[in-house]
Amino acid sequence: MGDKLGTTKTNALTDALEATRQNVGQRCGIRLILDQLDDADAATVTEWFRQPSISGAHIGRALTHAGHRVSTDSIGRHRRGECRCET
Numbered sequence: 001m002g003d004k005l006g007t008t009k010t011n012a013l014t015d016a017l018e019a020t021r022q023n024v025g026q027r028c029g030i031r032l033i034l035d036q037l038d039d040a041d042a043a044t045v046t047e048w049f050r051q052p053s054i055s056g057a058h059i060g061r062a063l064t065h066a067g068h069r070v071s072t073d074s075i076g077r078h079r080r081g082e083c084r085c086e087t
C-alpha cells in the first residue's frame, strides 16, 4: 500500500514536469499573437522584430496598446531565436 501511494505521487509529479515542459517549449507568446493577427498586421509586427532601432520594450508597449498582452522577456527570446518559432 505504501509503495502504491509513493508511485502515484511520483507519476503525478512526472506528469506535471512533462506538462510544464510542453508549455514552455511549444508556446511562444509572440507566435500566439501573430496567429491572432490578420496577414497584414502579422507582417507589420514581424517587420518590427527585424528593425534593430525598435526596442523590445517599444514593441511590447505597442502590442499591449493594441490589446495583446506580452512580456518584454518573450519578445527578447523571440528576437534571439530562443523560442520554438519557425520564423
Ligand SMILES: [Zn+2]
Binding pocket: 028, 029, 030, 031, 077, 078, 083, 084, 085
Ligand atoms: Zn517566438
